[in-house]
Amino acid sequence: MTDTGAATPVPSEDEAAALADDAVACCSRLIRFDTSNFGGGESRGERPCAEWVAERLTDAGLTPVVLESAPGRASTVVRIAGADPAAPALLVHGHLDVVPAEPSDWSSHPFAGDVRDGAVWGRGALDMKDMDAMMLAFVRHLERTGARPPRDLVLAFVADEEDAGEYGARFLVEQHPDLFEGVNAAISESGGHTVHLPGGGRLYPIAAGERGSAWMTATARGTAGHGSRHNDDNAVVKLAAAIGRFDGYAWPVRVVPVVAALLDGLSRHLGVTIDPADLSPLGAAADLVSGTLANSVNPTMLRAGYKHNVIPGEASAALDGRILPGTEAEFFATVDALLGPDGTRTGDFRAPVSADHTAPDFAAMAAALRAHDPEALVLPYCMTGGTDAKAFAALGIPGFGFVPGRTPADFDAWQYVHGVDEHVLTDSLAFGARVLTSYLMTDPRVFA
Structure with a gap:
């Protein structure tokens, strides 16, 4: 990786290409696990998906744990040791479950994970197996390069976000809080994606x-x-x-x-x-x-x-x-x-939750976005709905919404999230994997 001069490392051209390939391949494979969450405790496929994630992490030399809150309701968590063990750790969490999809409504099967027409298609492509895939691509990057992040990173791939989180994040917080020892910030959905402004400007809002x-x-x-x-x-x-x-x-x-x-x-x-x-x-x-x-x-x-x-x-x-x-x-x-x-x-x-948008981590995310899009306008915003950030807030961990991506003005992600023919653009996945890697390899203390 190279340094932009602003303490924000940037993947080399070859590293960026490998990150993109891994993100696309992992997103496609994750979608092929039907992890539909029907609510009320009824779900399918979370355990096999969590085990597959754990296998990928193990192959990269890490030691993940798969934790089951109820039969089939599993989450995978791993801690990546950073260069400075005394530095506060960062939690990166994504959910493995998705809302159900009716195959007859779709142009291709919602759990086929097709890669075509410059996109990965299927339920969860935008919510949020794209982020899960970028997290796994980052792990592969560390394995290939031998690099170490500046601080400990806790990666959590959780169940049940699409319902109440009782079998996922809330279970982890209540039964396994030790997994998050030393964590002082978290990122997950949703934010960091392109919003096109009048006059041609590009806003990347980060949920705070x-x-x-x-x-x-x-x-x-x-x-x-x-x-x-x-x-x-x-x-x-x-x-x-x-x-x-x-x-x-x-x-x-x-x-x-x-x-x-x-x-x-x-x-x-x-x-x-x-x-x-x-x-x-x-x-x-x-x-x-x-x-x-x-x-x-x-x-x-x-x-x-x-x-x-x-x-x-x-x-x-x-x-x-x-x-x-x-x-x-x-x-x-x-x-x-x-x-x-x-x-x-x-x-x-x-309860509603909020994070400090003047904190060093916010500045580090903004710097990572600008390293890959120099014209990026980065501002905080408040989400209308909710995420697993509420569960982790019980441990005193403030959460930001940061799933980076770059899309053209005619791509309306909200048309597809929980909708028909959900898909994520491969170029957006590639951009997001680069930005996420730059952020996770940045020490936010340089912005303090």
Whole structure:
């Protein structure tokens, strides 16, 4: 590897070619493991995939562990010793499970892992077996070159991210916290990919926060009765009224610090003042902001009754709540007010998380991106959804979203993530493997 003069090593031409080949081959092979996660504890294929990953790591001279949280629900973790054992370690984690895919909807089988037309095709190509493949390509790079990263790296290939993480990251955190000893930062999905700006600029947003989640069951209770008689205490009517209140409520705009940093950076770059009420000057970057200006609640499921002619005494709705960092108290007070006196709620709450976008690791990621795209604009952003970063935050590990990739303006990744004909461009995989390698071989303390 060569040094750019800014303490950011860059793979040589031959090293870059090998990284690209390995990333494409590993991505294709990983996709051929059907690791569909159906939720509720039902999944397939995670154990064979985790064992295959462990074999690749072992072949590279490492000593991984495969940990099973329940039959078939396995994760693989390995620690790579760095040049300075006293330096704080970095966690790099990617999930092996994917959301299900219906083969009849796809132009080719979703678990074939075809490499054609300049892309690797299949479920998980963008979410997130591309990152898993880049991690494995980096390990192969270390094996070929004999290089050592400046600090310990903990690589975790985990199960169950596409559900609650109970059988993956949360299991590792609760049952095997020793694996992450000395770790003071983490990277995973999603960020580091190209967003094309008006005027031709290229933004690479790195996630430095994500909204929390409150998956709630709201319940209204009333008086059961005959369906032929009017009932002033109808639980279904009460629940419907509450859902109407949620639908009609305009959550107030709350520009939290990480969103403010993104808006400020874009304003400076574009030379315009950005009003949160009008994001049109941002072009494609508006999507990075629009979903993180406020909290949200969306009804997703309904349940009531058991027969046409019986008014039930209880009705419930599933509510998907998303919460900006620092607004938890306001969120739950609003939810309770909208539910009203006849509604109650239960559910699972995972707090929002954030990381310091002025930290040395963020600067090191930005430097790695600029080493491979000198025109890169790198700014922090807040994710609308959630990742396994929430689980690792329980160990005091701040997480960044950083899966580098470079795509043309007409490639809309979000059209394919969890969608039909998911695919990752091979050129983007090659770019991402180079950037990831540069970052992992950088000592962030030089940016302190």
